[in-house]
Amino acid sequence: MSQQRAQSSGVASGGGPGFPDLPEATVARLPEYLRALHNLADAGHDTVSSEGLATAAGVNSAKLRKDLSHLGSYGTRGVGYDVTLLIEQIEQVLGLHETRAVALVGIGNLGHALARYAGFASRGFHIAALFDADRDRVGELVNGMAVRHMSDIAAVVADEGISIGVIATPADAAQVVADDLVAAGVTSILNFAPCVLAVPDGVDVRKVDLAIELQILSFHEHRKSTLTALPAKVVGQ
Known part of the structure; x- marks a missing residue:
């Protein structure tokens, strides 16, 4: 991460x-x-x-x-x-003495999984709102909560007192989503989209890119296999 x-x-x-x-x-x-x-x-x-x-x-x-x-x-x-x-x-x-409301944007496969993850509640976080740009998803119930359209972000963030947003959209939509969240008053973002976000001063971003983590592990696997093969090559010279 x-x-x-x-x-x-x-x-x-x-x-x-x-x-x-x-x-x-x-x-x-x-x-x-x-x-x-x-x-x-x-x-x-x-x-x-x-x-x-x-x-x-x-x-x-x-x-x-x-x-x-x-x-x-x-x-x-x-x-x-x-x-x-x-x-x-x-x-x-860590500020976990109070429950923090979170907005989740992007209700694809990853978004569905995050919305259903029970571990958030046990650690002081509440998924207070779900958003998607696809109007066909609006009204869909995910873990008992209806998906809202992106146009509702400003009103919902204000009503629910949301300061943390989670982005689970494709990369090409993530910056627009981040801009909308920040404009609505969100000051911390967890970004699962494989891209770098530009945010103003005072906004914190954590980026989770699973492909990058796998590539790092691939490096270690490659290094181990190279080191394992090295003695055999030396003996054969």
Whole structure:
């Protein structure tokens, strides 16, 4: 997953009294720590060592301790971190103490899957509106919610208090959708379309491009196969 920001300061914006300015790399890892902590809580663990949490989150323990120190959480020597307390701290910093309304635009195969994904609700997000440019889809019920036409975005975003938009359209439609979302007052966008969006200052964009992720994995597969074949070539010379 890659990220583009209109303002790239190297730290999360919005810092102020009682709110830490966090490095972007730390912000990106906090959801991984939160996922691991929820799994530990579900398994009945009350505490966890930095090594145990780092392993569960897939990072090294020194990096984890530094990340959590930004939150003012240092754990207890010989005991580790209180799982419930750390969940609360991370959720507070990530703004997950309140349910956030989300608009989903593009109700094709991917859009249908995202609209039906139950994991959003359990992590503090509510799909409040579905939109599509195809009038034949307008009125279609997806997970109990009727699809609205793109022309309704401004009114619905205002009525539902939506600040996050998800774009699941073809690439050639994504910029127009982003422009409409921003004009309606959306300030954060998750983009699944395989393209780079131009957005104004103050709007954050996260980009998810599955093809790029697969290409990166292809590089690693190619590298491994090359390294595996290398000794045989040397012996044959």
